[in-house]
Amino acid sequence: ELLWDRTFLQAIFPVNFNPAILPDVLDQFGIKQRRVDFLPEQDWIGEWQKSLLPNTFGHISVCPRHYTETTTQTVIKLDPGLAFGTGEHPTTAMCLQWLSKQNLIGKRVLDFGCGSGILGIAAKKLGAGSVVLVDNDRLSLETALENAQFNQVEVSLESSISKLNQEFDVIIANILLNVLVNYADRLSELLMVGGEIVLSGVLREQYAAITCAYSGIEFQQTDWQDEWLLIHGCKARA
Numbered sequence: 001e002l003l004w005d006r007t008f009l010q011a012i013f014p015v016n017f018n019p020a021i022l023p024d025v026l027d028q029f030g031i032k033q034r035r036v037d038f039l040p041e042q043d044w045i046g047e048w049q050k051s052l053l054p055n056t057f058g059h060i061s062v063c064p065r066h067y068t069e070t071t072t073q074t075v076i077k078l079d080p081g082l083a084f085g086t087g088e089h090p091t092t093a094m095c096l097q098w099l100s101k102q103n104l105i106g107k108r109v110l111d112f113g114c115g116s117g118i119l120g121i122a123a124k125k126l127g128a129g130s131v132v133l134v135d136n137d138r139l140s141l142e143t144a145l146e147n148a149q150f151n152q153v154e155v156s157l158e159s160s161i162s163k164l165n166q167e168f169d170v171i172i173a174n175i176l177l178n179v180l181v182n183y184a185d186r187l188s189e190l191l192m193v194g195g196e197i198v199l200s201g202v203l204r205e206q207y208a209a210i211t212c213a214y215s216g217i218e219f220q221q222t223d224w225q226d227e228w229l230l231i232h233g234c235k236a237r238a
Contacts, residue, residue: 012039055087058100060122062087065150074100074125078116078147087118090225091174091200095119098198098223098230102170104128110168110190112161112183113175113201117144123170124153131155132164167192174200177209184213191217191235200230207231 009031013019019036026034054063054071061073080088087093099119105127111120114133121144124131133144133155141157148155158164161183171191173180180187180199191197197217199210204224210231211219219233 055093057087057093057096060096060100060126062096062118074122076118076121076125077151078118078121090228091230092118094223094225094228094230095172095174095198095200096122098232099123099126099172102126102196104170107169108132108166110134110161110164110171112171112173112187113179114144114157115140115174117147117155119172119174120144120155121148121151121153123172124148124155125151128170132158132168134158134161134164136160161186161190164190166190167195169195171195171197172200173198177202177206181209181213188214188216188235193235193237195235196232197235198230198232200228202229202231203227204229 015038022034022036026032054061054067056062056073059073060076061071062076062078065077065079067077087096096119099122104123106129107127109120109123109128109131111117111123111131111133114120114135117133120131120133131153133141133148134157135141135144136159138159141159144155145157168190169192171187173183173187180202187197197214199214202210204227207222207229211217214233216236217233218236219231221232223230223232
C-alpha cells in the first residue's frame with residue numbers, strides 16, 4: 001500500500017554532468033515525467049543566510065551574524081552550524097526563556113553539553129561572573145569558542161566535568177536523558193547548596209527518571225513545549 005499518490009525526486013548535478021544518460025537511469029525507476037534545468041552559479045550559503053531572521057526569547061534575541069538592526073534586547077549572534085543550539089529547538093528555546101527571567105549578575109554558571117555555546121553565551125551577556133562550557137565533542141567546543149569570541153564574551157571550555165573543581169550557582173544541562181541520569185551525581189556535586197539547576201532535552205514521560213536520579217534536588221518548576229520538558233530545581237540543604 002502506497003503512502004503517497006505521487007513522489008517527487010529532485011537531484012542536483014555538477015555542470016559537467018552529461019544529462020543524456022538520465023533517461024535510461026530514470027526509466028529503470030519508472031520515472032516518466034522529467035525536466036532538466038540549469039541553475040546559475042551563486043552564493044548559496046549567503047542566499048540561505050539572508051533568509052534567516054531573529055528569534056526572541058523573553059528579552060534575549062538570537063540573530064544571524066549578518067543581522068545589523070539595532071534592538072534593546074540582549075543580542076546573541078550566531079549562524080546555524082553542525083553544533084546543536086540555535087534556539088530553534090523547543091529545549092533550547094525554553095532554556096533561553098528561563099535565562100531571560102533570571103538575575104545572573106556575578107553568578108558562576110555551568111553549561112553542560114554546550115553544543116554551540118548559545119546558553120552559556122546568553123548567561124554571560126546577562127551578567128554572569130564566570131561561565132564554563134563543557135562538551136565532549138571537539139567540533140562543538142570549537143564552534144562554542146568561535147561563537148563566544150564573535151559575541152565578545154569570555155568563557156572557559158572543558159571537554160569533561162571530571163576536570164572541574166569548583167561549585168556553581170547555576171547549572172544548565174540541555175542534553176539527552178541517559179547523559180543527564182549518568183551524570184546526576186556529579187552535576188549535583190558541582191551545584192552549590194541553594195544553587196539552581198535546569199535540565200532539558202527530556203520528554204514528558206521521562207520526568208520520573210530525572211527526579212529519581214536527582215534525589216538531592218528540590219524540583220520547583222516544570223515547563224513544556226510540544227513533547228519536551230524543562231525541569232528547574234534547587235539543591236537542598238543536607
